[in-house]
């Protein structure tokens with residue numbers, strides 16, 4: 001029998017999440033930029049399968065259903081990207097995730113995200129009905145656990161947690177917030193307390209900001225829980241991009257979002273630092289969001305190989321800290337086959353006019 005998410009975390013194990021789907025699949029030509037909805041689960045199932053498979057091969061223990069923004073209200077906004085119903089997409093996405101997860105003993109997590117309805121100031125019952133509809137699909141397809149992800153307002157995430165927990169399945173909740181807190185200025189510590197009180201067993205952050213910033217936010221959540229005498233597992237699924245200048249609106253405010261983020265991409269060595277820092281502060285569910293490609297997930301697994309007791313397949317292709325480069329014909333490349341080299345490297349952009357930070361364009365005053 002496959003062990004569940006809580007069994008693994010309660011035993012103190014590291015659980016590695018998967019990476020970003022909408023951004024990766026947009027780049028590959030399967031997702032529409034802007035709406036970022038997951039109709040590709042029906043339209044291009046092989047593209048979704050392939051990305052699931054690569055994340056799992058890189059070492060992910062969890063495959064998230066490709067159901068981001070998959071509610072009927074969201075599918076209707078922004079020029080109606082598809083005629084396929086949210087239900088149909090959700091169910092197809094569950095089948096794809098299950099098919100691939102079963103190839104490698106991974107867990108399937110059904111994901112729900114924030115709704116346009118909430119921003120339109122719809123009532124609690126209307127917003128909750130959206131989550132309930134998604135949940136019904138997840139129960140029908142028997143996902144292993146549930147993830148509430150990408151919520152800017154803890155108040156909406158609480159509603160999602162309250163609905164999902166009625167299933168009896170474990171619930172993880174990650175907000176896309178900064179160390180300053182959510183969009184209503186609720187601090188990370190208070191957000192965590194509210195999510196746990198709503199019924200989440202795992203709490204943390206996802207998307208919007210770079211890994212080390214997200215680790216800081218999750219640490220603040222942890223402190224809040226400690227102050228309140230509450231316990232929960234901690235989770236981080238940050239961006240795979242460097243965003244040092246961003247404030248609470250995250251990478252959406254960067255001039256490069258979403259089509260020119262490449263210069264900000266994290267390297268595999270950056271990811272190893274992230275995995276270590278996350279581990280040090282007690283985060284045990286460690287994954288990624290937008291910008292995380294399979295090799296980034298592999299890097300997390302490599303950094304935590306000692307703790308987990310194994311390396312993911314594919315690691316042997318480069319070896320520990322690039323050891324396989326010793327086979328290179330050029331002596332100066334062979335000289336890079338070690339940790340010191342990669343750990344101390346400051347990669348350049350190759351663009352003479354490339355500045356290190358930009359001015360965020362979020363149209364509002366920073367709350368920092």
Ligand code: CBH
Pocket residue numbers: 019020021022023034036064068111149150207252289290
């Ligand atoms: O696709 C995924 O990996 C999901 N698990 C999370 C997506 S976070 C996407 C952010 C979209 C931003 C926007 O609304 O512009």
Ligand code: ZN
Pocket residue numbers: 020206207208289290
């Ligand atoms: Zn994201």
